[in-house]
């Protein structure tokens with residue numbers, strides 16, 4: 232059974248950055264293979280990893296629904312969907328990446344979605360780790376990808392609004408039809424002086440505790456400006472080092488649920 236890590240949080244907090252660095256940690260330090268899933272319609276995990284994606288799962292779905300595809304003779308629709316997903320898969324030597332693309336429209340066919348979900352579930356089990364990058368919010372998570380998450384990384388900005396959103400996401404995650412074994416709260420782009428007093432007070436009142444603080448990192452910002460892959464930033468980058476130290480404990484031991 233693979234260990235599934237999912238990203239959640241408000242827009243622009245650093246989910247994709249943390250997803251890409253998590254993939255790097257798994258391949259570089261755990262030396263394991265990983266299945267990356269970009270579930271954000273505004274796909275960007277590929278860019279963070281320095282790869283380009285030409286086709287997404289939503290393109291397959293739309294092709295099937297609009298019957299733009301001619302099913303090859305003797306091939307079932309189910310087999311054809313498998314074959315098409317394999318074509319979408321970006322295969323690198325140490326990780327594979329699948330881009331989900333746009334969410335299904337209102338008139339969408341359950342049959343196609345069920346086949347896609349079934350295939351994705353099966354694919355997920357073929358890797359020791361699965362990392363799912365998501366769009367902001369998390370309502371769509373159970374619909375679009377998996378319903379079993381071992382570790383949810385909630386990424387949050389170091390502001391009062393960020394704290395309020397983190398609380399909301401933590402609460403919402405309990406109401407979704409998802410099995411989430413462990414949940415952790417990461418503050419990203421934290422200034423050198425640490426979290427502001429107001430944020431700390433608010434966190435205490437809300438009964439929230441940050442599990443990890445990641446600082447503001449000029450190398451990461453520079454990488455996103457120049458389009459450099461996060462797999463290529465320095466190995467001793469402070470954000471990567473801090474995240475790796477954290478993941479070392481959380482990906483190997485049972486995660487206590489909050």
Ligand SMILES: Nc1ncnc2c1ncn2[C@@H]1O[C@H](COP(=O)(O)OP(=O)(O)OP(=O)(O)O)[C@@H](O)[C@H]1O
Nearest residue numbers: 242243244245246247248420446447448451452455
């Ligand atoms: N620790 C950091 N220090 C400095 N810049 C950062 C840090 N983490 C992320 N960034 C930058 O912040 C921007 C937003 O990051 P990212 O795309 O990872 O956020 P996101 O939560 O995935 O956004 P979205 O909700 O749009 O998908 C990027 O330009 C990224 O390089």
Ligand SMILES: [Mg+2]
Nearest residue numbers: 246247271275
């Ligand atoms: Mg993102």
